[in-house]
Amino acid sequence: MTTIASNLQGVRERIAQACASARRPVEDVTLLAVSKTFGPQAVREAVAAGQRRFGENYLQEAVDKISALRAWESEGLRQAHAAPTEWHCIGPIQSNKTRLVAEYFDWVHTVDRLKIAQRLSEQRPPGLAPLQVCLQVNVDGGANKSGVPPDEALALACAVAVLPRLTLRGLMTIPEPAPDAAAQRAVHARTRALFEAMAAQLPAGAVWDTLSMGMSADLEAAIDAGSTLVRVGTAIFGGRKPAAARP
Numbered sequence: 001m002t003t004i005a006s007n008l009q010g011v012r013e014r015i016a017q018a019c020a021s022a023r024r025p026v027e028d029v030t031l032l033a034v035s036k037t038f039g040p041q042a043v044r045e046a047v048a049a050g051q052r053r054f055g056e057n058y059l060q061e062a063v064d065k066i067s068a069l070r071a072w073e074s075e076g077l078r079q080a081h082a083a084p085t086e087w088h089c090i091g092p093i094q095s096n097k098t099r100l101v102a103e104y105f106d107w108v109h110t111v112d113r114l115k116i117a118q119r120l121s122e123q124r125p126p127g128l129a130p131l132q133v134c135l136q137v138n139v140d141g142g143a144n145k146s147g148v149p150p151d152e153a154l155a156l157a158c159a160v161a162v163l164p165r166l167t168l169r170g171l172m173t174i175p176e177p178a179p180d181a182a183a184q185r186a187v188h189a190r191t192r193a194l195f196e197a198m199a200a201q202l203p204a205g206a207v208w209d210t211l212s213m214g215m216s217a218d219l220e221a222a223i224d225a226g227s228t229l230v231r232v233g234t235a236i237f238g239g240r241k242p243a244a245a246r247p
Contacts, residue, residue, distance in 0.1 A: 024223070036062075
C-alpha cells in the first residue's frame with residue numbers, strides 16, 4: 001500500500017470514528033482530498049485508492065493538473081469502474097480568474113461577493129452541469145480570512161440562488177486556529193446555526209445541503225458540529241511542498 005493510500009485509509013477511519021461519536025451515519029460526511037502543491041501522480045495514487053473528490057487553491061496549477069487527470073481518464077488509464085474525478089475550487093477567486101473556475105471546476109466553495117458569482121454564472125459553459133456553489137463565511141471575524149460577514153450571508157445567498165448555471169449548496173468556513181477541541185467545535189457550531197437559520201429563508205432552487213467545515217487538525221470537531229464535507233490535505237499528502245519543489 002502506498003503512503004497516500006495508507007493515509008487515506010487513516011483519514012477515513014478518523015471520519016468513521018468521528019461520525020460514530022456524533023451518532024451520525026458515515027455516509028453523511030464527504031472527504032475532499034486537498035491536493036494543492038502536489039502533482040498529477042499524487043492525485044492518481046489517491047484515485048487508485050478510491051478517492052475521487054479533490055480540492056485545489058491555486059488556479060493555474062489546478063488547471064494544469066485537472067487537464068492532465070482528465071487526459072489520463074479519457075485514455076482509460078484509471079480503473080474501468082472508477083467514477084470521474086470531481087474538482088473543487090477552495091481558494092480565493094479574483095475577478096480576472098473566474099473564467100478558469102467556471103470552465104474547469106465542478107464546485108466552488110469560496111464565493112463571498114455577488115460580483116464573483118455573477119461572473120461565474122455568465123462564464124459557465126452551457127454544455128457543463130451547473131457549477132455547485134458554497135458561500136465562504138468569515139464566521140469568527142478573522143482579520144486575515146476571506147468570507148462574507150455572517151449578517152450579510154443571507155442576502156448574498158438569496159442573490160446567488162437565482163443565478164443561472166449555478167446551484168447554491170451551502171456554506172464554507174476556514175476559522176482561525178482554536179486552542180482545543182471544545183473551542184473548535186464552538187466556532188463550527190456557529191456556522192451550523194447560521195446554516196440552519198438561513199435554510200427556511202432561501203428562494204426555491206437552493207439545494208442547501210452542504211456544510212464545508214473541518215480540515216486535518218479539526219475534522220472531528222467539525223463533524224461533531226454538523227459538517228457534511230471535510231477538506232483534508234496534510235493528513236493525506238503530507239506537508240505542503242514549497243514553490244520551488246512543485247511540479
